[in-house]
Every structure is written in structure tokens, then in C-alpha cells.
Amino acid sequence: MKSKITLKELAKLLNVSISTVSKALHDSPEISPKTAERVKELANLHNYKPNPVAVNLKKSKTGTIGVVIPNISNSFFAKVLSGMEAEAQEHNLQVITYISNESLDREKQICDLLTSGFVDGILIAVSEETQRKKDYDHLFALVDYDIPVVMYDRINIDLPADKVGVDDEQSFFEAAKYFQVKGLNKIGLATAIHHLGVGQLRIKGYGKALKEPNLPIMAAATKPTELRKKIKSLITEDKIEAIMCTDFESTIMTTRIAYEEKIKIPEDLKVIGYIGKEVSEFLTPSVSYIEQHPNEVGANTVKLLNKRLEGKAVSGEFEEKIISTSLMHLESTKF
Known part of the structure; x- marks a missing residue:
């Protein structure tokens, strides 16, 4: 008699990842025909079927969407959530919010919960730990349950889903070019998020702008003590003329070190x-910042999800919406 099997068990038997099995079952062009055939043969042999509870519950709409936020203390994500809530109201959708606290295990727990069928779709920004460990199987499992997913902000993951992000790379390219046009040659970069996709994109934009003779000078570290030491070296030893900070921590640390070193x-x-208006304007001097338009990011995630929920999106085709940032000049970039 044929036995039922889970997606995870199929992957183990085939010695491949859950994502590979999921993609093969959904006819992804990323999977070779030979691998896809192996997966489907084994799935048929073991009478594989998606979670029946989730499938049955998904036959009726709940009018509820789940939002997974990695860090609620980050004002950017708080504003993104605000944009989501406002847009959800326009479509008569209720929002249930979960916080992963940048934890892979917590994120997995949340995704398991959301596959129970009580939400119509999911909006998610993956945790720092998920990106660092590159463990995405639980995200591909959502696809297997046919739950519509929209990724936001941290979108550089090869998941068959709609995505909303900001132009991280272009924003730092343009910021570096601005300094160059003003005649500055020694332009540094400080980052505590170089291990994240958004951080890597910002670094990439900076690097593209700074070619010979303006070679990149970078301070990168996740530990505060190490980051402080590297930023201090940029300012006092390399004597840079300008510095671009990819995140809140490196920005605040830079202004503090500059103050201490007179x-x-x-x-x-x-x-x-990359620091919010609500903080940058109250620093002394005020710090110029990249405006990411988080409310717009949040609103667009809901719009994409609602489009799919209403059956207006093409099955198997996914949209990627990139929001343009704005460079807001305050006192720290005055010439």
C-alpha cells in the first residue's frame, strides 16, 4: 500500500533541498527535466499531497493576511507596517502581525503556524539569521501550500513570489556620485549589515561609483566594538572627507566618534x-539621509498580494516592485 509522505521527507529521500522539491513539483524552469522527473516519480509513488488541512481551509477566504516583521524596534519596519495596515483597510483585509526578532527558528515557527490555513496570504521580510545561514526551505514550503506570498525589503532570495523593495544599490551609487561632483576624493563607507542582502546592494552601489582614482575605503563589522574601531580609523587615520553609512547603527556611531575626536x-x-527622518533631524548637526518611503513599500506589498488574492495576477508569473529612494540633504552634507 502506498504511504503518504511530507515535502521534507521527499527531499530527504532524494538528497535535495525542500526548495528543489517544491520547485520541481511546480514546474520551475530552474530545475532540470531529469531532476523534476525524479521528484515527480517519487511523489507519485508515495502518494504525496500538500497539507490537507491547509488545502481545505484555503478553499474559503478568511479576509485575513499575515505579516512577518523581522525587527519592530526598527522605525523603517514600523512605518512599513503602518502602510500595510492603511492599504489593507482599503481592501477590507485584516492584518495579523508576527515578529521574528531576526531569529531563524522563530521565523520557521511563524511560517508553520501560517500554513494552518487561517490567513489568505503572507507578507514577509526574512530575518537576519535566515539570510546569514541561507536557510530558506521553510519559505519554499509556503509555496508548496499554495499560499500567496509577497516578500518586502529583503528580497534578494530566489523564491517564486511577488516582491517589493527599494533601490538600495542605486541610492548609494547616486550618493557617492554626489560627493564626487562636489570634488571629494576620499569617500568612506561604514556598515553593520554587510551580511544582509540590502547591505550588500548598498555596498555594491558605492563600489560602482568609486573607481580609480577614488578607491573604496570601507569599515564593516557586526560587533559594535569592532565597528567603532574601524570607523575611528577611517576618520582619524585615513582622514576621509565624507562617509556613507548603510544603517542606523553605523550612522549613529559615526556621528558619536566624530564628536569624540573633535x-x-x-x-x-x-x-x-540610512537613518529615519524622525532621528536624523534631531541630531546635532542634523544628518542627511536616504528616504526609503516605507509607507509606500508597505502599501505596495498589500496591493500585490490583493491582486493575487482577487485572481488578477498571472499564475506562475511574479512582479517585483522597486521603490525609488530620495537623498534628503540636511546639515551634514552642507558645502
Whole structure:
């Protein structure tokens, strides 16, 4: 008699990842015909079927969507959620919010819960730990349950889903070019998120702009003590003229170190940071920042999800919406 089997068990028997099995069952062009045939043969042999509870419950709409936020203390994500809530109301959708706290295990727990069938779709920004460990099987499992998923902000993951992000690479390319046009040659970069996709994109944009003779000078570390040491070296030893900070931590740390070393901003050092308006305007001097338009990010995630829920999206084809950022000049970039 044929025995039922789970997606995870199929992957183990085939010695491949869950994502590979999921993609093969959904006829993804990324999977070779030979591998797809192996997967489907074994699935048929063991009478594989998606989670029946989830499938049955998905036959009727709940009017509820699940939102997974990696870090609620980050004002960007708080504003993204605000944009989601406002847009959800326009479509008569209720929002249930979960916080992963940048934990892979917690994110997996949330995804398991959301596959029970009580939400119509999921909006998710993956955790730092998920990206660092590159463990995405639980995300591909959502696809296997036919639950519509929209990824936001942290979208550089090869998942068959709609995505909404910001132009991280272009924003830092343009910021670096701005300094170059103003005649600056020694432009540094500070980052505590170089291990994340968004951080890597910002670094990439910076690197593209700074070619010979303006070679990149970078301070990258996740540990505060190490990051502080590297930023101090950029400012006091390399004597950079400007610094671009990819995140809140590196921005605040840069302004603090400059103050401690009696380096005047903007006279001696120009600063641009990925930091929210609500903080940048109250620093002394105020710090120029990249405006990511988080409310727009949030609204667009809901729009894409609702389009799929209403059957207006093409099955098997996915949209990627990139929101343009704005460079907001305050006191730290005055010439």
C-alpha cells in the first residue's frame, strides 16, 4: 500500500533541498527535466499531497493576511507596517502581525503556524539569521501550500513570489556620485549589515561609483566594538572627507566618534546615512539621509498580494516592485 509522505521527507529521500522539491513539483524552469522527473516519480509513488488541512481551509477566504516583521524596534519596519495596515483597510483585509526578532527558528515557527490555513496570504521580510545561514526551505514550503506570498525589503532570495523593495544599490551609487561632483576624493563607507542582502546592494552601489582614482575605503563589522574601531580609523587615520553609512547603527556611531575626536560635521567630514527622518533631524548637526518611503513599500506589498488574492495576477508569473529612494540633504552634507 502506498504511504503518504511530507515535502521534507521527499527531499530527504532524494538528497535535495525542500526548495528543489517544491520547485520541481511546480514546474520551475530552474530545475532540470531529469531532476523534476525524479521528484515527480517519487511523489507519485508515495502518494504525496500538500497539507490537507491547509488545502481545505484555503478553499474559503478568511479576509485575513499575515505579516512577518523581522525587527519592530526598527522605525523603517514600523512605518512599513503602518502602510500595510492603511492599504489593507482599503481592501477590507485584516492584518495579523508576527515578529521574528531576526531569529531563524522563530521565523520557521511563524511560517508553520501560517500554513494552518487561517490567513489568505503572507507578507514577509526574512530575518537576519535566515539570510546569514541561507536557510530558506521553510519559505519554499509556503509555496508548496499554495499560499500567496509577497516578500518586502529583503528580497534578494530566489523564491517564486511577488516582491517589493527599494533601490538600495542605486541610492548609494547616486550618493557617492554626489560627493564626487562636489570634488571629494576620499569617500568612506561604514556598515553593520554587510551580511544582509540590502547591505550588500548598498555596498555594491558605492563600489560602482568609486573607481580609480577614488578607491573604496570601507569599515564593516557586526560587533559594535569592532565597528567603532574601524570607523575611528577611517576618520582619524585615513582622514576621509565624507562617509556613507548603510544603517542606523553605523550612522549613529559615526556621528558619536566624530564628536569624540573633535572632528566637525560638515566642515571636516560629510555624512549620509540610512537613518529615519524622525532621528536624523534631531541630531546635532542634523544628518542627511536616504528616504526609503516605507509607507509606500508597505502599501505596495498589500496591493500585490490583493491582486493575487482577487485572481488578477498571472499564475506562475511574479512582479517585483522597486521603490525609488530620495537623498534628503540636511546639515551634514552642507558645502
